[in-house]
Amino acid sequence: MKVIEITKPGGPDVLAVGERPVPKPMDHEVLIKVKAAGVNRPDCAQRQGTYPPPPGASDLLGLEVSGEIVEVGAKVKRWHAGDPVCALVNGGGYAEFVTAPEGQCLPIPYDLDFAHAAALPETFFTVWTNVFESGQLKKGESILVHGGSGGIGTTAIQLAHQFGATVYTTVGKESAVNPCLELGADKVIQYKNDDFVLAVKEFTGGKGVDVILDMVGGEYFERNLESLAPLGRLVQIATIQGATVSFDLRKMMAKRLVITGSTLRPRSTEQKARIARSLEEHVWPLLNKGRLKPVIYKEFKLEQAREAHELMESSAHTGKIVLNVR
Template sequence: MSLPANMQCVEISTPGGPEVLRVASRPVPRPGPGEVLIRVAAAGVNRPDVAQRMGKYPPPPGAPDLPGLEIAGTIAAIGADAGGLSVGQSVCALVSGGGYAEFCLAQASLCFPFPKGYTAVQAAALPETFCTVWHNVFQRGALKKGESLLVHGGSSGIGTTAIQLAKAFGSTVYTTAGGGAKCQACLDLGADRAIDYKSEDFVQVIAEATGGRGVDVILDMVGGTYLNRNIKCLAPDGRHVSIAFLEGSKAEVNFLPVMVKRLVLTGSTLRPRSVPEKAAIAGALRANVWPLLDQGRLAPAIFATFPLHQAEDAHRLMESSAHIGKIVLAL
């Protein structure tokens, strides 16, 4: 497949608001060992993209400076030792950056086939969100069948994914969301109880719903004052997993209930992890989750799509929190 010399992309001209995103032209990259070059048909928009644009989440060493952590398209070129992938094959991929572009490099070990019947827009909404949820809820949080999960921000891309995955694997799911429409969307995705944080106290609701026992796992994207409230919501031997800090990364913690209830406080970020570490997460997804996607038992909740040159508008929507589910750029 012949490749052009240059491609269109969206770059961050300077740290700032959505208006700093601009369309630019850059050379098309060439794949190295273990890499493939993907002709991008769609790219997911995620909170880390917004944080990078604001100058709060710089790319790890060696990663592209362009935003975009998940893509879908067709393989345009292959480097050496690319793991049996072929030119022309449709794949989605977890990438460390560069997704807001017509072409993007990906590690072969972090590529996934399109689930059965999926469009590129649907496939692009999978890698970052599903890898994040699988690792944090099921690997770090060790959620098991019959246990309970509290997901904060249930109407977000992460939240809608966590609700579906936890229900698919036999857990009771509680979630918080802002307003009746978002709470209803969470219920429609399978949540057992959606708590409107604008009018309800989730600590009280969880206590009442669980008979005072609490939940086994909490997936938290808020941080700040939520940490101590979450600790109150955890059952003995519960696990608290932090993946973002919309309210701030610092909190004063009373460790007495942590010790008395034998709690685990953990968390992670995905982007800076090594390729072998991310490949292990991807392998677990292929084995445990991709069959459910193929069967139609799970699906990404996609709220809106924008053309690449309207990435600024996509970021404005993301920051408004008016969306339910995923936002995707379609090329």
């Protein structure tokens, strides 16, 4: 099968087309003939050599795919050959075939093509478990989503809006403002022009927001604490501007804040399967009704993975980037 390989750690130019044997599914796995694969920032980090795959996972890039099941393991119960699915995978998505644990597969929502279905798993798993499970966002509360124009951001805006929260978001470019408003954001802050701490205080009458979803880290950390309301929750899912911070613990104590965060890829198969079932119960009905839809900025061929990574790292996109494999 055709795959995209990392020839050595480095920039997008280290990605190259290669060939590998088609993998065989284990007892509780399915083999998917890949139609499309989502491109995500962790892919770029793995390519650079800073985000190695967990033990036992494929060394190939790609954490989410859509396609058709062509073979099932001996103990698979739900799925059959011919079923169209989207799946969260532990690696190997940039290929013509990939194996996936049966519990990490989900049916493709009504009326979504393979490209849009491939844009679902990584971001929806991440947002659901972090915002609604760890962050405990509830109807009537408020959330600040940093990076509203990316794949995670556009997903978080839509989900928070659909579940009755007031949504604020930060973006870096003027062209992202209207798309974020159309997705359900109540206010959009251009962080290059406005201080998001002051903007949040203005929007909330000085109270602050209940939840912040942040992937920036670094100097944003203390500013996030300033932006939280009493009993607020900061959910950290990446550290683009730095993983090491220092802050005054008394600020956290005085407002009784909760600081949490997670990474998705190292979680167990059982944990990921539980998230999948929760998504299918609570979120998939909204997708089937057309109330949610992943935003795709651009599609590339599998052989154009380098160009897809260049676009991802430019941050010029609004929404998801997808590789069409077939």
